[in-house]
Amino acid sequence: MPVTRLSGVGPKQAEKLLRLKIKTVQDCLFHLPLRYQDRTRLVAIGDLQVGIEAVCIGQVQTTEVMYRGRRSMVCHISDSTGELRLRFFHFNQSQTAALREGQRIRCFGEIRRGSRCLEIVHPEYQLLGATEVPEVEERLTPIYPITEGLHQLSMRRIADRSIALLREYAVDELLPDAQTYCSLQEALETVHQPGAQVSAQALLEGTHPAVQRLALEELVAHRLSVQRGRVVFQQFTAPAIGGQGDLLKRLLGQLPFSPTGAQQRVIGEIARDLAQSKPMLRLIQGDVGSGKTLVAAAAAALAVDSGYQVSIMAPTEILAEQHLLNFSQWFEPLGVRIAWLKGKLGARQRREALESIASGDCAIAVGTHALFQKEVTFARLGLTIVDEQHRFGVDQRLSLREKGVRGEVVPHQLTMTATPIPRTLSMTAYADLDCSIIDELPPGRQPINTVAISTNRRAEIIERVGAVVASGQQVYWVCTLIEESEVLQARAAEEALQELRDWLPDVSIGLVHGRMSADEKDAAMQQFKEQAVSLLVATTVIEVGVDVPNASLIIIENAERLGLSQLHQLRGRVGRGSVASHCVLLFEAGLSQRARERIAIMRETTDGFQIAEKDLQLRGAGELLGTRQTGSLQFRIADIMRDKTLLDRAGDISDELISGPAQTVDALIDRWLGGDAPEYGNV
Numbered sequence: 001m002p003v004t005r006l007s008g009v010g011p012k013q014a015e016k017l018l019r020l021k022i023k024t025v026q027d028c029l030f031h032l033p034l035r036y037q038d039r040t041r042l043v044a045i046g047d048l049q050v051g052i053e054a055v056c057i058g059q060v061q062t063t064e065v066m067y068r069g070r071r072s073m074v075c076h077i078s079d080s081t082g083e084l085r086l087r088f089f090h091f092n093q094s095q096t097a098a099l100r101e102g103q104r105i106r107c108f109g110e111i112r113r114g115s116r117c118l119e120i121v122h123p124e125y126q127l128l129g130a131t132e133v134p135e136v137e138e139r140l141t142p143i144y145p146i147t148e149g150l151h152q153l154s155m156r157r158i159a160d161r162s163i164a165l166l167r168e169y170a171v172d173e174l175l176p177d178a179q180t181y182c183s184l185q186e187a188l189e190t191v192h193q194p195g196a197q198v199s200a201q202a203l204l205e206g207t208h209p210a211v212q213r214l215a216l217e218e219l220v221a222h223r224l225s226v227q228r229g230r231v232v233f234q235q236f237t238a239p240a241i242g243g244q245g246d247l248l249k250r251l252l253g254q255l256p257f258s259p260t261g262a263q264q265r266v267i268g269e270i271a272r273d274l275a276q277s278k279p280m281l282r283l284i285q286g287d288v289g290s291g292k293t294l295v296a297a298a299a300a301a302l303a304v305d306s307g308y309q310v311s312i313m314a315p316t317e318i319l320a321e322q323h324l325l326n327f328s329q330w331f332e333p334l335g336v337r338i339a340w341l342k343g344k345l346g347a348r349q350r351r352e353a354l355e356s357i358a359s360g361d362c363a364i365a366v367g368t369h370a371l372f373q374k375e376v377t378f379a380r381l382g383l384t385i386v387d388e389q390h391r392f393g394v395d396q397r398l399s400l401r402e403k404g405v406r407g408e409v410v411p412h413q414l415t416m417t418a419t420p421i422p423r424t425l426s427m428t429a430y431a432d433l434d435c436s437i438i439d440e441l442p443p444g445r446q447p448i449n450t451v452a453i454s455t456n457r458r459a460e461i462i463e464r465v466g467a468v469v470a471s472g473q474q475v476y477w478v479c480t481l482i483e484e485s486e487v488l489q490a491r492a493a494e495e496a497l498q499e500l501r502d503w504l505p506d507v508s509i510g511l512v513h514g515r516m517s518a519d520e521k522d523a524a525m526q527q528f529k530e531q532a533v534s535l536l537v538a539t540t541v542i543e544v545g546v547d548v549p550n551a552s553l554i555i556i557e558n559a560e561r562l563g564l565s566q567l568h569q570l571r572g573r574v575g576r577g578s579v580a581s582h583c584v585l586l587f588e589a590g591l592s593q594r595a596r597e598r599i600a601i602m603r604e605t606t607d608g609f610q611i612a613e614k615d616l617q618l619r620g621a622g623e624l625l626g627t628r629q630t631g632s633l634q635f636r637i638a639d640i641m642r643d644k645t646l647l648d649r650a651g652d653i654s655d656e657l658i659s660g661p662a663q664t665v666d667a668l669i670d671r672w673l674g675g676d677a678p679e680y681g682n683v
């Protein structure tokens with residue numbers, strides 16, 4: 001039923017509702033209140049608490065117009081339990097006159113702490129006769145998300161009318177075993193029109209069964225929307241990559257080390273996927289330094305051995321180049337040709353790269369976003385590998401997938417991330433990906449010792465840097481700023497560089513920041529890798545994946561400003577070799593309690609999963625995954641941390657539904673995500 005079916009909703013109103021993505025009566029029912037006001041009870045003035053909204057009744061003691069600062073009217077009221085001050089900045093004479101001494105009034109508003117007693121600024125109020133019994137509301141008052149030109153009162157009326165229709169027509173129960181929870185109708189009635197007996201707190205905190213019922217369904221719907229992408233994708237055919245894996249054996253045979261147990265297990269999981277004619281959709285999660293590159297190379301070896309091409313892409317040039325170096329070193333002795341594609345290439349180099357990709361001359365193409373471009377066509381792409389996938393948007397990954405599409409054939413897809421994804425998040429955001437976890441670091445790694453030190457002791461730290469360099473090891477000095485402004489970050493790094501040069505005249509110091517050209521950045525990184533430079537001053541551009549085993553100390557300035565996962569990534573730049581490594585978190589004196597807590601977590605654990613879980617609690621999903629990916633994680637009522645206990649149930653239900661009739665799946669997705677549902681999920 002369209003919204004215009006509701007009485008009082010005409011075309012104009014419908015247009016405004018559309019801005020809230022409300023088209024149908026069902027959409028109104030699922031447009032849920034943000035919070036509630038409680039006007040169902042009178043609260044004695046002595047029982048008022050700061051921060052809550054309450055209705056109370058009192059007798060006016062005094063009313064004065066004050067001219068101190070901003071002109072205001074201040075009215076004191078009291079009952080037998082206490083005194084309350086009402087403050088108005090917008091008022092007229094008749095109001096002042098009406099609030100005369102002895103007048104009884106009923107008022108409502110948020111209680112604040114005033115200078116002498118509690119106060120309400122701009123209360124709603126109403127004059128009462130001397131013996132008049134004041135009315136109270138029968139239900140909690142819902143407060144809805146609204147939009148310009150659409151009043152809270154109108155929205156409430158629309159919700160009420162929708163509920164009336166709901167009573168008449170009922171709403172489809174789409175979850176299986178519906179009788180085991182509170183019914184959808186009851187849940188909707190409760191959240192839109194909570195009776196006075198319903199605890200506003202239970203509704204707000206989400207512990208009320210009605211909220212839990214709706215949150216469960218919303219979690220199911222989100223997971224389904226992502227799972228549906230997988231179902232769509234897996235209807236395509238992928239090349240079955242079997243073979244004996246000779247190339248893989250030769251690749252491993254020439255390494256100076258052998259793969260860890262975890263690497264072997266994950267390579268096995270990938271090999272099984274590749275052997276199917278159904279496209280692989282696999283995510284590798286492995287903490288920084290766990291050796292994901294080798295796993296990617298092993299997957300590539302399997303595909304190349306069967307005559308297919310492989311693309312491997314990284315989000316930054318430094319990272320892509322590192323893959324290029326590794327892959328060249330590993331594959332070229334085996335006679336496998338590699339093409340290199342980045343944004344800024346000379347015209348000839350670019351043409352040659354494109355040609356060798358198109359002709360099938362090269363078996364492996366390594367690059368940056370440039371691999372996404374339209375002009376890039378592969379002769380027979382069989383596998384795409386995307387490193388640090390959370391840095392790419394869904395659209396970009398989609399476009400790479402499409403590259404391999406010849407009719408109904410698509411390449412297998414492997415993505416890798418060093419941001420461990422807490423189970424709470426992956427239940428919904430990554431429901432379409434099979435997940436492999438590399439949960440073991442290569443042997444011989446030394447744990448990183450993390451300390452937090454105030455900037456007051458900067459001189460001492462710089463001295464320590466000098467000592468570490470003198471012992472033949474290398475050091476990162478990372479400058480961070482709150483603003484993501486590259487300009488300011490770069491300036492901070494340049495200042496730090498100057499300072500360090502003054503203090504440590506004998507040390508060769510390099511600089512990397514986001515304002516440098518790709519070539520300059522690469523040259524600086526390269527010098528650091530080759531140990532021509534001992535100290536590298538950098539901005540957070542070095543965050544992901546850079547691998548210099550001889551670096552054993554990292555200093556992170558303004559550590560309190562970064563997210564925990566980001567700090568963990570930065571810290572992972574050291575501890576890659578065999579000497580003991582240290583991470584110094586420099587912070588400004590006078591940290592907030594929360595900042596202290598965060599730094600304590602970094603000191604206590606080096607387990608990326610635990611850190612990610614904390615990060616999620618402290619900052620929310622958007623920041624952990626990057627905003628581009630979390631469009632589908634905007635919940636109306638569910639909250640993945642709060643509703644953790646619902647996740648298993650939601651998982652089971654959606655797994656059951658996804659293999660059932662498509663109508664139910666579509667109806668649930670439409671009900672909760674409407675037009676926001678991603679077409680292909682995370683494919």
Ligand code: ADP
Pocket residue numbers: 257258259260263286287288289290291292293294418442443545547549576
């Ligand atoms: P990440 O998972 O962070 O991408 P890398 O693939 O860059 O980690 O590997 C980190 C370092 O560990 C590299 O120098 C790599 O050569 C080395 N490495 C990888 N696997 C092993 C192994 N099984 N034994 C010893 N060193 C390894």
Ligand code: MG
Pocket residue numbers: 292293387545
């Ligand atoms: Mg890596």
